[in-house]
Amino acid sequence: MPAAATPRKDEDDRLQPVFRALADPTRRRILRDLAREPASIAEVASRFEMSRPAVVKHLAILREGGLIAVAPRGRERINVLKPDNLKSASQWLSFFDAFWDDKLAKLKHAVETDYARSKKR
């Protein structure tokens, strides 16, 4: 099992607006809702207690993260899930897959025993 490539910095820059968008529970819920079906701004906002402008701001951040697309329909603006960047985030996380099974046990063991008294410099 070859070591997974370390994510590079510029790749991380690209992912920053994605992880930022995912950091808020309201935005995550919006994503789940839009996964079921596209919805206008008013429809999305109606599912939350907060004001519509607050929801609009969340939608803007989701758009900055490239997680949703917006299509005008008459006087409405329909928001659609755009899962591509979710996939990118998922792939970033998959970098750690190797450690879930492979290295985790080793590292844990290392710290809890030998590592604790070796490594003098």
Added chain:
Amino acid sequence: MPAAATPRKDEDDRLQPVFRALADPTRRRILRDLAREPASIAEVASRFEMSRPAVVKHLAILREGGLIAVAPRGRERINVLKPDNLKSASQWLSFFDAFWDDKLAKLKHAVETDYARSKKR
């Protein structure tokens, strides 16, 4: 392919500190570094331009997210990657797997064509 279960709210609560921890590029870099090998606070801080207390705060947030564990070794505190919650975040994202291939095309098509003029209420 059965529809993936919708993530529940309390599950999302549990994931909040994880996504919060992942939202900062410094913290993501720390995770990558610790994936290579455990390190003391001083060692981690030495890799960044910012002050040590700033790094300590980031480590605290990573700990709150359950993404790292800390083991004292003499006067040092060794930080170790704890990937379990990364896996949880990864699984949350995998909820959208279905849409990457299955529904995406449909939704896109729906919005761009028929959806645009149907759905009167």
Added chain:
DNA sequence: ATAACGTGAAACCAAAAGGTTTCACATGCC
């Protein structure tokens, strides 16, 4: 013992986040 090292923790600060209310404007329906 004393000096150096690693850490903890407080006080402080500027900027960003997340929310509100308010008002203007465009579109669709009667």
Added chain:
DNA sequence: GGCATGTGAAACCTTTTGGTTTCACGTTAT
């Protein structure tokens, strides 16, 4: 035309975030 609806956007407020400097304390090495 006129009114209701959907949206955009500004101004404002409070809390959180991410950083700093400073100092105290425990541990290790000489």
